[in-house]
Amino acid sequence: MSSFADFQNEIYLAGLAGAVPDLPMTAAGLAERAREVLDPKAFAYVAGSASAERTAAANESAFDRYRLVPRMWRGASGPGVRDLSVEVLGTRLAAPILTAPVGVLELLHERGETIVAEVTRELGVGMVLSTAASTPIEEVGKAAGSWWYQLYWPADDDLARSFVQRAAESGAQAIVVTADTPSLGWRPRDLELAHLPFLYGKGIANYLSDPVFRAKLAAPPEESEEALRMAVLTWVGLFGNHGLRPADIARLREWTELPIAVKGVLHPDDARQLVDAGADAVVVSNHGGRQVDGSIAALDALPAVVATVGDRADVLFDSGIRTGTDVMVALSLGAKAVFYGRPWAYGLGLAGADGVRHALRLLLADLDAAMGLSGCRGVADLSRAMLSSAR
Numbered sequence: 001m002s003s004f005a006d007f008q009n010e011i012y013l014a015g016l017a018g019a020v021p022d023l024p025m026t027a028a029g030l031a032e033r034a035r036e037v038l039d040p041k042a043f044a045y046v047a048g049s050a051s052a053e054r055t056a057a058a059n060e061s062a063f064d065r066y067r068l069v070p071r072m073w074r075g076a077s078g079p080g081v082r083d084l085s086v087e088v089l090g091t092r093l094a095a096p097i098l099t100a101p102v103g104v105l106e107l108l109h110e111r112g113e114t115i116v117a118e119v120t121r122e123l124g125v126g127m128v129l130s131t132a133a134s135t136p137i138e139e140v141g142k143a144a145g146s147w148w149y150q151l152y153w154p155a156d157d158d159l160a161r162s163f164v165q166r167a168a169e170s171g172a173q174a175i176v177v178t179a180d181t182p183s184l185g186w187r188p189r190d191l192e193l194a195h196l197p198f199l200y201g202k203g204i205a206n207y208l209s210d211p212v213f214r215a216k217l218a219a220p221p222e223e224s225e226e227a228l229r230m231a232v233l234t235w236v237g238l239f240g241n242h243g244l245r246p247a248d249i250a251r252l253r254e255w256t257e258l259p260i261a262v263k264g265v266l267h268p269d270d271a272r273q274l275v276d277a278g279a280d281a282v283v284v285s286n287h288g289g290r291q292v293d294g295s296i297a298a299l300d301a302l303p304a305v306v307a308t309v310g311d312r313a314d315v316l317f318d319s320g321i322r323t324g325t326d327v328m329v330a331l332s333l334g335a336k337a338v339f340y341g342r343p344w345a346y347g348l349g350l351a352g353a354d355g356v357r358h359a360l361r362l363l364l365a366d367l368d369a370a371m372g373l374s375g376c377r378g379v380a381d382l383s384r385a386m387l388s389s390a391r
């Protein structure tokens with residue numbers, strides 16, 4: 001049974017002793033505090049989206065078009081009656097939430113990925129580990145509970161296969177292929193600071209620790225600055241794979257028995273082709289608006305994808321989740337679980353493990369409380385019938 005909503009009792013009780021929380025209690029508050037406190041380059045990298053950032057804004061405002069219709073007197077509000085757990089792609093989670101793959105966490109904390117692994121494990125939610133991590137897969141695998149590996153499929157199948165194999169051997173329970181980032185979107189905030197972390201050797205730990213990648217180098221990257229520079233150049237040439245097509249999922253299927261999800265799907269026909277090719281799930285996402293500005297808000301893309309493939313694949317949702325009721329709306333529209341992105345990244349930068357825990361507990365407590373007050377004992381109670389149009 002879930003007791004995530006107890007977070008509020010804990011805070012009010014501490015208030016009796018004169019304590020108020022160190023960190024803001026909303027996702028927007030965390031972003032604002034991060035803007036004040038973090039290194040400007042780190043903040044720009046996390047906060048930045050593509051171009052005029054209209055899609056990033058639309059991801060959040062799309063939720064305004066839906067309203068929940070709570071059903072009182074169904075006995076769901078008391079302590080110990082709710083169970084928010086789900087099973088997605090064979091992974092059991094205490095709530096329908098996984099941390100989104102966020103790369104280059106060393107910009108925010110030197111133990112970034114390990115902290116996220118530890119905290120998600122402690123709370124019983126999932127973690128999706130980025131290919132662009134600052135910590136090798138094997139190390140994160142040792143600390144993590146339920147986790148999936150996000151694959152940026154490089155322009156070299158041997159390397160892609162090596163990443164997948166390393167993830168499977170380290171305990172990953174699914175592979176999430178990100179489809180929308182064969183190259184980076186136009187991101188003014190990073191451009192203004194002329195800052196791309198990868199060029200400084202950040203966020204490429206999985207490459208530098210990979211035998212297939214290392215075999216391409218004339219000298220080990222640890223040996224000298226020049227050797228690291230050459231490794232970065234090799235990375236530049238390998239990062240994006242512009243040749244991928246839905247049929248390639250069938251090849252990935254041959255490499256691994258793990259469930260395969262494809263992240264970055266917005267069009268129902270793409271979803272259909274990917275599922276036809278063997279994907280077990282699609283993640284409706286526009287990468288937090290970081291790739292194509294002006295693209296459809298992720299939430300607006302969700303219903304058609306669910307209608308097209310929802311009967312034979314799991315549909316997950318990512319981009320714009322800020323509150324517990326956002327999670328309820330996405331699940332009511334047919335998502336099986338959601339990815340939660342920037343808010344915990346700000347938490348990591350502000351207060352390390354305490355900040356990640358805080359950001360996740362905000363979401364979980366809000367979700368748990370709102371579920372109970374809406375008459376929902378578990379995710380099975382969420383459906384279109386819970387929703388009304390706000391217009």
Ligand SMILES: Cc1cc2nc3c(=O)[nH]c(=O)nc-3n(C[C@H](O)[C@H](O)[C@H](O)COP(=O)(O)O)c2cc1C
Pocket residue numbers: 045046047059100101102103104130131132150178263285286287288289290318319320321339340341342343345
């Ligand atoms: C700083 C940052 C780094 C990211 N790195 C990756 C990544 O390495 N792989 C990936 O698939 N998505 C990456 N994403 C996208 C997230 O997984 C997710 O789609 C996005 O954060 C959702 O938007 P939201 O955080 O605004 O809700 C990144 C996002 C941010 C903000």
